Amino acid sequence: xxxxxxxxxxxxxxxxxxxxxxxxxxxxxxxxxxxxxxxxxxxxxxxxxxxxxxxxxxxxxxxxxxxxxxxxxxxxxxxxxxxxxxxxxxxxxxxxxxxxxxxxxxxxxxxxxxxxxxxxxxxxxxxxxxxxxxxxxxxxxxxxxxxxxxxxxxxxxxxxxxxxxxxxxxxxxxxxxxxxxxxxxxxxxxxxxxx
Amino acid sequence: xxxxxxxxxxxxxxxxxxxxxxxxxxxxxxxxxxxxxxxxxxxxxxxxxxxxxxxxxxxxxxxxxxxxxxxxxxxxxxxxxxxxxxxxxxxxxxxxxxxxxxxxxxxxxxxxxxxxxxxxxxxxxxxxxxxxxxxxxxxxxxxxxxxxxxxxxxxxxxxxxxxxxxxxxxxxxxxxxxxxxxxxxxxxxxxxxxx
DNA sequence: GTCACAAGTGTCATGTTAGTCATATAATCA
DNA sequence: TGATTATATGACTAACATGACACTTGTGAC
Numbered sequence: 189x190x191x192x193x194x195x196x197x198x199x200x201x202x203x204x205x206x207x208x209x210x211x212x213x214x215x216x217x218x219x220x221x222x223x224x225x226x227x228x229x230x231x232x233x234x235x236x237x238x239x240x241x242x243x244x245x246x247x248x249x250x251x252x253x254x255x256x257x258x259x260x261x262x263x264x265x266x267x268x269x270x271x272x273x274x275x276x277x278x279x280x281x282x283x284x285x286x287x288x289x290x291x292x293x294x295x296x297x298x299x300x301x302x303x304x305x306x307x308x309x310x311x312x313x314x315x316x317x318x319x320x321x322x323x324x325x326x327x328x329x330x331x332x333x334x335x336x337x338x339x340x341x342x343x344x345x346x347x348x349x350x351x352x353x354x355x356x357x358x359x360x361x362x363x364x365x366x367x368x369x370x371x372x373x374x375x376x377x378x379x380x381x382x383x
Numbered sequence: 384x385x386x387x388x389x390x391x392x393x394x395x396x397x398x399x400x401x402x403x404x405x406x407x408x409x410x411x412x413x414x415x416x417x418x419x420x421x422x423x424x425x426x427x428x429x430x431x432x433x434x435x436x437x438x439x440x441x442x443x444x445x446x447x448x449x450x451x452x453x454x455x456x457x458x459x460x461x462x463x464x465x466x467x468x469x470x471x472x473x474x475x476x477x478x479x480x481x482x483x484x485x486x487x488x489x490x491x492x493x494x495x496x497x498x499x500x501x502x503x504x505x506x507x508x509x510x511x512x513x514x515x516x517x518x519x520x521x522x523x524x525x526x527x528x529x530x531x532x533x534x535x536x537x538x539x540x541x542x543x544x545x546x547x548x549x550x551x552x553x554x555x556x557x558x559x560x561x562x563x564x565x566x567x568x569x570x571x572x573x574x575x576x577x578x
Numbered sequence: 579g580t581c582a583c584a585a586g587t588g589t590c591a592t593g594t595t596a597g598t599c600a601t602a603t604a605a606t607c608a
Numbered sequence: 609t610g611a612t613t614a615t616a617t618g619a620c621t622a623a624c625a626t627g628a629c630a631c632t633t634g635t636g637a638c
Contacts, residue, residue, distance in 0.1 A: 205389025205427050206420065210596055219421045228604045230615060247418045248429065293516055296491015321488055393623065402588055423595040425624060
């Protein structure tokens with residue numbers, strides 16, 4: 189439950205690095221939507237109005253006020269650029285956001301900065317053992333909610349082994365686009381409005 | 384709630400010894416990240432962005448703006464585990480904190496989660512071109528203040544090229560421990576109490 | 579050396595806004 | 609309830625934005 193649906197002038201002032209006196213003047217000028225309470229005439233601003241105000245003025249939005257949108261971000265890792273692009277295109281059409289990582293470093297950085305809800309993992313990235321990757325992500329990374337779909341041309345035994353090491357599902361190359369989408373939808377469902 | 388601290392153009396001007404008019408121009412030119420307030424259009428800059436700006440331009444950082452302990456974290460990347468351990472040990476003795484990344488994925492994750500002030504980069508990581516790494520870090524990652532020390536057995540020409548691609552300094556293998564420490568101290572100085 | 583040029587910075591004047599102070603009152607907390 | 613904190617308000621002061629222009633510095637051509 190969100191603790192404060194409404195913000196006071198003082199709170200807004202702190203968020204904006206501004207004196208609350210200034211916030212009152214913003215409200216009086218109509219730049220920031222708010223209302224007055226009986227009594228002393230305190231101002232209250234709805235969080236969403238404040239966020240809209242911040243957005244309108246290109247001001248940074250504090251993380252705790254940002255609306256939590258469902259995670260539909262997919263990180264596609266594959267050193268074969270064409271393959272990666274094709275997968276990303278398919279997923280974009282299906283309603284996902286995608287980023288591509290062509291090597292381990294990019295994958296690592298994007299895992300932390302892009303915070304995907306799912307990553308596809310090629311078990312044969314150059315310089316990386318896919319199993320080491322799984323172990324590392326499951327033990328070192330703090331992303332418990334990250335789904336991992338292993339995509340590889342290895343035989344089914346290996347893929348099964350990947351699942352036992354921490355992958356959530358697997359897909360054998362070559363595969364149909366529809367198959368890719370359905371596997372991913374199984375792991376990271378989209379809400380009806382997004383699909 | 385942790386409201387971000389903001390600075391005005393005047394405050395920044397005093398910190399930098401320039402007129403606030405100049406600060407405004409920096410912001411308009413995009414060299415310093417900032418945003419405007421409604422009303423008069425005052426600029427506000429987040430402390431964190433200002434510190435990054437100072438770091439980028441090799442300007443001294445006022446102590447009161449870095450209340451968080453100075454960053455003395457070093458990420459050692461080398462696929463040769465013995466080499467990595469030796470470097471880490473040397474740096475630990477010199478007063479640094481260290482983490483080791485044995486492959487690109489670990490390096491990427493640790494770059495974002497460990498937030499080192501400096502990383503040593505082996506130009507010959509399996510599956511990674513060192514130059515691609517430099518490009519990627521300098522363009523994609525938002526860690527402007529990350530120092531990169533290239534450590535490699537490549538010839539001097541290549542190392543020079545690495546510097547022109549975004550590395551801050553280089554060190555040829557093999558090297559003496561003292562040399563390693565002095566290079567890193569040059570890029571990421573420890574305060575007297577830490578040394 | 580010097581000349582021209584470009585880019586960055588400081589200065590000035592003007593208009594507007596944001597911060598400060600004092601005081602009153604409501605809201606919050608123990 | 610009583611004490612403390614937060615907010616509102618008005619008047620005043622300080623700070624900032626902006627445009628125009630001058631000054632400084634660095635660079636390259638001659």
